[in-house]
Amino acid sequence: MTGVWDWFLWLYEAHGINLPVFYDSYDRQRFFAGLLTTLELSVCSVVASVAIGLVGAWALGSGSVVARRLVQGYVHAFRNTPPLIQLSFLYFAVGNLLPRLEMAGGGSRPLLDGFAWAVVTLSLFGGAFNVEIFRSGIEAVPASTVEAAEALGFNRWRLHRHVVLPLALRICLPALSNNLVNLVKTSTLAYAIGVPELLYVSAQVWADAMNVREMMNVLLVTYVGMVGLLSFGLRRLEAALRVPGLGTVGGQP
Amino acid sequence: MLDLAADRHAAAVPSPGLLPRTDSPAVVLTDVRKSFGASRVLNGVSLSIPRGNVTCVIGPSGSGKSTLLRCINALTPVDSGSVLVDGIAVHDPALDKLALRRRVGMVFQQYNLFPHKTALENVMMAPIHVLGEDREEVEARAVALLSRIRLLDKAHSYPGALSGGQQQRVAIARSLAMRPTIMLFDEVTAALDPVMVKEVLATVRDLADDGITCILVTHEMGFARDVADQVCFTDQGIVVEEGPPEKIFTNPDDPRTRDFLGHVRF
Ligand SMILES: Nc1ncnc2c1ncn2[C@@H]1O[C@H](COP(=O)(O)OP(=O)(O)O)[C@@H](O)[C@H]1O
């Protein structure tokens, strides 16, 4: 491994391409810590936003007018405002209203730290779109298929669990993939509230090493790789869920 | 050949409530009315269907035949009148839908199989997820049903890879897996070519032979004439005339029946 890291040192000395995030152990440590934070931020927000989408879409289809209105209000609020403002609002305005935790050695710290607020905001932001995406998928399930299940005795919960959601997921997976990819990219906004994610640590590195050009390239390549992996996974999922006679072209019998 | 009727009785032994009551009719409709907004679809339908009978409902399109069937298994709630199925009051707002629907199977014109499940899984789903039955037992029953409709070789095919006739037979097997005592068929051959029509009707005739009460909305007059115990002619939301097929097809009382039959092929 040191051989690989040393190669970057040679690259700098021979060609002037300065990438301390690879050859310098301190920069490397903080860069990969940032990458890990971004991954954690992404995974938490993706999972939570999908859960919010499912629950919201379920509530929209429920008989309760109150539940429907609440979900519609939430979707409007979070779909129609910039995520940076949502993040600032939640972190600075709402965060200050929450009680603080007393610490053992005296003093206190906020109930939720920046990372937690970023997860909350990203989940709510992505979730608002996911509600609409799942709703469109659920509405595309033919009423006749739903009736066939009802005639077999399926109640609302089992109907959704075994028939409606599996079909809706297949229908809305391309739209869902787009939104999740967007959500991962939006995680860079956590920079604004000082969460040490990829963009934040990169900025620290280029401030110290004066290598903005190189770090920008590293950053872009890292995001392309990360989002590429996610897209690849989602396409694999799409292929695995494909059944003949349903949805996209190229279904294999 | 599998004796489904005997199977059904054997399974019902631990719970006498499920035993078909042979004394009363399977389905009794009394003055059933149903409107959708301003359109009055059922205008006082009364009908009694004896247990084990095959009843064919015929009539022009839009006369309320589908609505009539859907009122029997509570897919469509009635506005007034009473619907009794195996002694269950379907019109009662406190209806136990599951109790009703495990007794009444329904097959649709467009098959409506679950496209994300194989033929075998389609047949197994309701007994497992609705009735909570043991997976292995259900699988054995599903395999027996598929071989009965001669589709065992397609057990692991998805509906999208089956012909219309095959899908429709799987849909019938899917309903039978719930061991219903009554089966409703809504124009189940209307979307099929003549060869497939024969396959599907042969399957329906099998069920009738096993003593399952069958109610079919159909345009297959030949089938109605040969297999039905009772034929019902509906027009504009009422039962205009009912009786044995010989009577309805050769010597109907009502001019509307005569007029309708004058327009259909045999
Ligand atoms: N859910 C519904 N909403 C509004 N109108 C309906 C609905 N279902 C059926 N109808 C109307 O009721 C009439 C009878 O329909 P249907 O029972 O399907 O007749 P049939 O099966 O004899 O062709 C038709 O005019 C149809 O448009």
Ligand SMILES: [Mg+2]
């Ligand atoms: Mg109809």
